[in-house]
Amino acid sequence: MPINSFTHYPMSWKPDRHALKRPLYLSIALLLEHDITNGFLAPGTKLPPQRELADFLDVNFTTITRAYKLCEMKGFIYAVTGSGTFVSPNAARSITISKDNISRDVIDLGFVASFEQSNHIVADVAKQVMEKTYVEQLFNYHDPTGMPHHKMAGLNWMMAFGIHADPDHMAIVSGAQNALAITLLALFEPGNRIAVDLYTYSNFIELAKMYRIQLVPIPGDDDGMLPGELENQCRLVDIQGIFLMPSCSNPTAVMMSDARKKELAAIITKYSLILIEDDIHAFLTARVIDDYKQPMYQLLPEQTVYICGTSKSICSGLRVAYMVFGASFKESIEKAIFNINVKTSSLDAEIITELILSGKANEIVEEKKQLAQSANSIFAEYFPEASSIGHPLSFYRWLPIAKDANAPEMETLLQQQGIRVFHSNRFLSGARMQDKFLRIALASTNSWQELQTGLEILKQNL
Amino acid sequence: MPINSFTHYPMSWKPDRHALKRPLYLSIALLLEHDITNGFLAPGTKLPPQRELADFLDVNFTTITRAYKLCEMKGFIYAVTGSGTFVSPNAARSITISKDNISRDVIDLGFVASFEQSNHIVADVAKQVMEKTYVEQLFNYHDPTGMPHHKMAGLNWMMAFGIHADPDHMAIVSGAQNALAITLLALFEPGNRIAVDLYTYSNFIELAKMYRIQLVPIPGDDDGMLPGELENQCRLVDIQGIFLMPSCSNPTAVMMSDARKKELAAIITKYSLILIEDDIHAFLTARVIDDYKQPMYQLLPEQTVYICGTSKSICSGLRVAYMVFGASFKESIEKAIFNINVKTSSLDAEIITELILSGKANEIVEEKKQLAQSANSIFAEYFPEASSIGHPLSFYRWLPIAKDANAPEMETLLQQQGIRVFHSNRFLSGARMQDKFLRIALASTNSWQELQTGLEILKQNL
DNA sequence: TCATTTGTGACTAAACATTTC
DNA sequence: AGAAATGTTTAGTCACAAATG
Numbered sequence: 001m002p003i004n005s006f007t008h009y010p011m012s013w014k015p016d017r018h019a020l021k022r023p024l025y026l027s028i029a030l031l032l033e034h035d036i037t038n039g040f041l042a043p044g045t046k047l048p049p050q051r052e053l054a055d056f057l058d059v060n061f062t063t064i065t066r067a068y069k070l071c072e073m074k075g076f077i078y079a080v081t082g083s084g085t086f087v088s089p090n091a092a093r094s095i096t097i098s099k100d101n102i103s104r105d106v107i108d109l110g111f112v113a114s115f116e117q118s119n120h121i122v123a124d125v126a127k128q129v130m131e132k133t134y135v136e137q138l139f140n141y142h143d144p145t146g147m148p149h150h151k152m153a154g155l156n157w158m159m160a161f162g163i164h165a166d167p168d169h170m171a172i173v174s175g176a177q178n179a180l181a182i183t184l185l186a187l188f189e190p191g192n193r194i195a196v197d198l199y200t201y202s203n204f205i206e207l208a209k210m211y212r213i214q215l216v217p218i219p220g221d222d223d224g225m226l227p228g229e230l231e232n233q234c235r236l237v238d239i240q241g242i243f244l245m246p247s248c249s250n251p252t253a254v255m256m257s258d259a260r261k262k263e264l265a266a267i268i269t270k271y272s273l274i275l276i277e278d279d280i281h282a283f284l285t286a287r288v289i290d291d292y293k294q295p296m297y298q299l300l301p302e303q304t305v306y307i308c309g310t311s312k313s314i315c316s317g318l319r320v321a322y323m324v325f326g327a328s329f330k331e332s333i334e335k336a337i338f339n340i341n342v343k344t345s346s347l348d349a350e351i352i353t354e355l356i357l358s359g360k361a362n363e364i365v366e367e368k369k370q371l372a373q374s375a376n377s378i379f380a381e382y383f384p385e386a387s388s389i390g391h392p393l394s395f396y397r398w399l400p401i402a403k404d405a406n407a408p409e410m411e412t413l414l415q416q417q418g419i420r421v422f423h424s425n426r427f428l429s430g431a432r433m434q435d436k437f438l439r440i441a442l443a444s445t446n447s448w449q450e451l452q453t454g455l456e457i458l459k460q461n462l
Numbered sequence: 463m464p465i466n467s468f469t470h471y472p473m474s475w476k477p478d479r480h481a482l483k484r485p486l487y488l489s490i491a492l493l494l495e496h497d498i499t500n501g502f503l504a505p506g507t508k509l510p511p512q513r514e515l516a517d518f519l520d521v522n523f524t525t526i527t528r529a530y531k532l533c534e535m536k537g538f539i540y541a542v543t544g545s546g547t548f549v550s551p552n553a554a555r556s557i558t559i560s561k562d563n564i565s566r567d568v569i570d571l572g573f574v575a576s577f578e579q580s581n582h583i584v585a586d587v588a589k590q591v592m593e594k595t596y597v598e599q600l601f602n603y604h605d606p607t608g609m610p611h612h613k614m615a616g617l618n619w620m621m622a623f624g625i626h627a628d629p630d631h632m633a634i635v636s637g638a639q640n641a642l643a644i645t646l647l648a649l650f651e652p653g654n655r656i657a658v659d660l661y662t663y664s665n666f667i668e669l670a671k672m673y674r675i676q677l678v679p680i681p682g683d684d685d686g687m688l689p690g691e692l693e694n695q696c697r698l699v700d701i702q703g704i705f706l707m708p709s710c711s712n713p714t715a716v717m718m719s720d721a722r723k724k725e726l727a728a729i730i731t732k733y734s735l736i737l738i739e740d741d742i743h744a745f746l747t748a749r750v751i752d753d754y755k756q757p758m759y760q761l762l763p764e765q766t767v768y769i770c771g772t773s774k775s776i777c778s779g780l781r782v783a784y785m786v787f788g789a790s791f792k793e794s795i796e797k798a799i800f801n802i803n804v805k806t807s808s809l810d811a812e813i814i815t816e817l818i819l820s821g822k823a824n825e826i827v828e829e830k831k832q833l834a835q836s837a838n839s840i841f842a843e844y845f846p847e848a849s850s851i852g853h854p855l856s857f858y859r860w861l862p863i864a865k866d867a868n869a870p871e872m873e874t875l876l877q878q879q880g881i882r883v884f885h886s887n888r889f890l891s892g893a894r895m896q897d898k899f900l901r902i903a904l905a906s907t908n909s910w911q912e913l914q915t916g917l918e919i920l921k922q923n924l
Numbered sequence: 925t926c927a928t929t930t931g932t933g934a935c936t937a938a939a940c941a942t943t944t945c
Numbered sequence: 946a947g948a949a950a951t952g953t954t955t956a957g958t959c960a961c962a963a964a965t966g
Contacts, residue, residue, distance in 0.1 A: 023934070049951055060936050065953075081952040082943025094793075098800040099603045111603070119601040126809070127592045130585070139581040139779035141561045141573070174636055174781075174803060181802045185672055190652050207801045210647055236942080311804075317601035319636075319807050331556075338560040339669045340643045340802065341636060342773075345781045347588070348807050485955065511930055522957050527931075543931040544964025698963075 011048040013041060017057055024059055028067035036076050036091045043092070043425075044432045047077065047085040073190075075209040078430060086431065093408060095202040095426040102420060107454035110420035112250075112396050113444035114312045115371040118364045122315045125360055126351050138350050144343035145334060146172030153353040154322040157361070158308050161282040162294040165301075165324045171337055174319040174344045176280050176309030177203055183305045184211050186336035187241070187274055187329060194241040195233060195273070197225055199427040199437075201250045204243060217430030222389065224249070224256035227263040234271040241274040246296055248281035251427045251439040252398045253390030255285065258293040265299040274329075275304040283313040283365050284372065284393045302326040305333070310352050312395065313368065314361050318348040369393060375442035375451060382455040395443035398424075401436050401462060417461055419454045473510040475503060479519055486521055490529035498538050498553045505554070505887075506894045509539065509547040535653070537671040540892060548893065555870065557664040557888040564882060569916035572882035574712075574858050575906035576774045577833040580826045584777045587822055588813050600812050606805035607796060608634030615815040616784040619823070620770050623744035624756040627763075627786045633799055636781040636806045638742050638771030639665060645767045646673050648798035649703070649736055649791060656703040657695060657735070659687055661889040661899075663712045666705060679892030684851065686711070686718030689725040696733040703736040708758055710743035713889045713901040714860045715852030717747065720755040727761040736791075737766040745775040745827050746834065746855045764788040767795070772814050774857065775830065776823050780810040831855055837904035837913060844917040857905040860886075863898050863924060879923055881916045 013035065021027045035041050047053070050068065054061035068085055071077045079085040099111050129135070146154070151167040158165070173179045180203075188194070190212035196204070198217045208215050216239055218229045224246065233239060244264070246256035256264075268275055277296050285292050297306035309321035325333055337343075355361040372393040379397055380387035386399045407425035414421055424437035440458070445451040475497065483489045497503050509515070512530065516523035530547055533539045541547040561573050591597070608616070613629040620627070635641045642665075650656070652674035658666070660679045670677050678701055680691045686708065695701060706726075708718035718726075730737055739758050747754050759768035771783035787795055799805075817823040834855040841859055842849035848861045869887035876883055886899035902920070907913040 025934075051951075062937085062954095063935065066935090068952085079952060080943080081941070082950070084951065094797055096797050096800050098606050098796075098804070100606050100796065100800070113603050116602045119598045122601045123592070123597045126597070130589045130592055135585045135588070136581045139584045139777050140578045141575050141773075141778045144560050144562050174807075177800075177804045178802060190674060203801050206797070210798070210801065212652060311603075315601050316603045317805075317808050319803070319805065334560075334562065335556055335558050335668070336672070338558050338562070338639075339665050339672065340640060341781070342560070342639045343779075343781065345636075345807055345810050346779050347810065347813075351809075487955075513930075524932095524958085525956060527933090528956085530931090541931060542964080543962070544929070546930065 011052060011056065012045050013047055013053070014056065020057065025063050025066040025070070028057070028064065029070040032067065032071050033074070033076055036071075036087055039092055041087050043087050043089045045087045047087070049084060073212050080431075089425050089428040089432055094206070096206045097202050097422065097426075105418065106415055107419045107450055107457070108444045109441045109454050109458070110422050110439075111444055112441040114316045114395065115368050115443045116316065117371065118367050119315065119317075121360050121364055122318070122351065122355065125354050125358065129347075129351050129354050132350075138346040141343065143346065144338060146170075146344070146349060147346055150346070150349040150353045153356045154308075157356045158282075158322060158324065161279065161286040161308070162298055163306065163308070163324060164298065169327060169330060170322055170324045171333065172344050172349050173321050173323055173337060174341055175311055176278060176307050176321045177207075178319065178341065179307040179309070179321045179323050180204060180276070180278070181207055182323070182333060182336045182340055183276055183307070184208065184213060185340065186332040187305070188213050192240045193237060194243055194276075195225075195230055195239050196243045196429045197249060197252070198429060198433065199252050199424060200243065200429045201245070201278075202422075202426045205427070205429055215429045217428075220254065222254060223260040224254055225260070225264060227260070227267050230264065231267050231270075234267065234273075239271065239273060241276060242268060243276045243278070244296065245278045245281070247279050247285040248391040248394055251396065251422075251424070251437075253394040253396065255289065255391045258291065261294075261296050261299060265296060268300060268303065272303065275300055277304055277306045279306060280309045280312050281391070281394075282308060284369065284391065288369065288393065289391075297324060302328065305329060313365055314352060314355055315364075318352055320344065320348050320352045372443070374448065378448060378451055379440065379442055379455065382459050396439050396441045399438045399440055401438055403434060403436055405436055407436075414458070414461060417457050419457050421458065473514060473518065474507050475509055475515070476518065482519065487525050487528040487532070490519070490526065491532040494529065494533050495536070495538055498533075498549055501554055503549050505549050505551045507549045509549070511546060535674050542893075551887050551890040551894055556668070558668045559664050559884065559888075567880065568877060569881045569912055569919070570906045571903050571916050571920070572884050572901075573906055574903040576778045576857065577830050577905045578778065579833065580829045581777065581779070583822050583826055584780070584813065584817065587816050587820065591809075591813050591816050594812075600808040603805065605808065607799060608632075608806070608811060609808055612808070612811040612815045615818045616770075619818050620744075620784060620786070623741065623748040623770070624760055625768060625770070625786060626760065631789060631792060632784055632786045633795065634806050634811050635783050635785055635799060636803055637773055638740060638769050638783045640781065640803065641769040641771070641783045641785050642666060642738070642740070643669055644785070644795060644798045644802055645738055645769070646670065646675060647802065648794040649767070650675050654702040655699060656705055656738075657687075657692055657701050658705045658891045659711060659714070660891060660895065661714050661886060662705065662891045663707070663740075664884075664888045667889070667891055677891045682716065684716060685722040686716055687722070687726060689722070689729050692726065693729050693732075696729065696735075701733065701735060703738060704730060705738045705740070706758065707740045707743070709741050709747040710853040710856055713858065713884075713886070713899075715856040715858065717751065717853045720753065723756075723758050723761060727758060730762060730765065734765065737762055739766055739768045741768060742771040742774050743853070743856075744770060746831065746853065750831065750855065751853075759786060764790065767791060775827055776814060776817055777826075780814055782806065782810050782814045834905070836910065840910060840913055841902065841904055841917065844921050858901050858903045861900045861902055863900055865896060865898055867898055869898075876920070876923060879919050881919050883920065
């Protein structure tokens, strides 16, 4: 399926006229969906212009608009006025990332775990929790958004990251991804648009796709998203929200400068966007990086949903994240929590609380920072150029690779060589990019030896 | 806002012609939404027919169709061809039920808890779990759909309810409500329709509304949903799914007969519906009720998502539910799990597993059945007529009340008297009903004394 | 039973907005 | 700078289907 650049050439897609059944637009949409999911139309392929396809099929051109729109809502294609309609980068496959289904023989540099070495501390604290007098009260339906002392501990924890909030404007949910699912359901509607970095977290892309929320990719530089580009897009189309990971963007490891935060905050205010700030890496940044000032939440407390997961910083298996939000979001967010979770396990929250209050959580954080330091040093031995950009303690790195590689093929090939890594196409929020990368997770191997073996295999195969 | 029965009378809704802005349909929809949410148009009000309102506003009548459709998708109104368009029963308020925000002075006969008296057993077992050698492995990202031995214990548990399945077609999620959220996101799209009982679980109604899934209410009798009525609706419109709680329907406490299950299964097969079977009350029914045969899953294993929560039967604070599903749903459901939960806490699952394997879960079930028996006997002393219909061990009862009562007012009034109960309007999946009921939760008070006081207050106020 | 009322769904027409060249 | 290409949006026409009385 070639024909990208030559505008006037035989159409890239010629559906069979006779295959059309009566709800024409539906029939066309299903044909298109079929041809994309079965690989007849490769990602990036330019589809025929609406009017041209309409002529070819002898139907009104807005019937094609409708058919294309349907496929766009499902995430198979994207359209750019003036340029045309194209097959999405990941139209034919799921890009959801999980720890599931990975062979024990493969070294995982794909899924970003969180250096699980400190879980013995968690186990110790969990034992202590069981000795508490009020342990029975952890097992009922009460306090669906978090027990008061769990909330206080969370606020305490986040204060170190520069968050100043009160228990009425926070909730405990079951992990950061869960918080994102709740936020999107509570505050957005199908058809809404959310601005994101050009490369962004795949599971956020998948979630948006499932909720039929359109992502608007905004270019960025080494300081984060570009405010001018954001404003351009806000002027062009109606955008309701923006998703950012300022402390350490996933997958690029970009750390946003304070100046950039303020510039973006100005645009966000001007266009009344809802800011979703995923600050899962706060513990690697606040009070660690010299010129770190504050989370964006503090700049825009009334229009932000601030999400602080404890999976990366404290313990990944206890599913606990804190959400902090503006007063106007409270009702919707709590309603979404009740309907998606009912509540988060108080036992999990109690263990996290005890870890925080006892100071053990800070010990764990210190240990993880050390481990991250070591892992990044090892990475630098193999790929010195790539290790200089982005957050110095990031749990993953963004490695430029040759432009010609085919994404899914390359992932499969490397998996056959014994390592799992993810290609940048998985993280693409919109159109195709020229530059290609791999995201290399450093926090998921069982030993430094394994990490080194993995990186060695990687280096030899690039 | 009267004028229901008189067809030819001044229109019930006269939007200001001059308030209309250019996207006419949007403008009209927003006006309508505003007037409904602000109470100018009461639930049940018949709106002007599309053509009549179009004449009045001097616009094309399909512009009204579009405006009405928009509001219908958001759940504010519902339309019946031939009869007209009406304001939904709960258009102006959230009907989400949660344990949040209830004063300590109010006796809760609203939220259905689960007799929390046996949680000391859970606490004991939780302590034992902490002594296990592999406890550290409960705290990492592994096994996102459940550790193998957690799944085996789940299958074991469900076998007593007549479920025969294998670990590849099940997953552990964070409670039954979470399973519903996952199922709807994984297997349905905005605009899809799901058949439900006329009265159904409010949080399912809310979830469907948030996902823009339309509910199609189907009448039933004492044996459950009526197959003929289901088939009628299937013939009339395109329905993709059906939600049932055959063991003990919430809120009506109706228990479905085996004959009825088979009749419904035939229709479900014929129209290829996806059956969502919420069997949270299996433990009160299978091997308890004499003529109980099997869950519907066993009749339709390939097109069913079977959900078995442990919150009511074992422990409400540990958020664990089992999902069992046909092979064709596996991929979508797992994807939805990863994007909504990442995983369910293995610690919670381990405690539930240990409760099951040690036989303690069965002890708890026995205790809860005893408690349910006592609670129902107490209820029968106050309301003998209402206690004879529906499941004899139900954790809640369905109490007929005078027809004229206004639902939200009545709930408020009773709350002022010191009890929280929920009016049947909260559970209405479609049009208004003539008959009115209250759902009385029996499993939520701290003592029999408190339950008796609550029922006494209720009786005096009816 | 059949005309009337009422809602549904699909395609068409036309004005519009942005990008490209 | 302006014409051409391309996608967007709204509203109108029309055939149809179910419920009512």
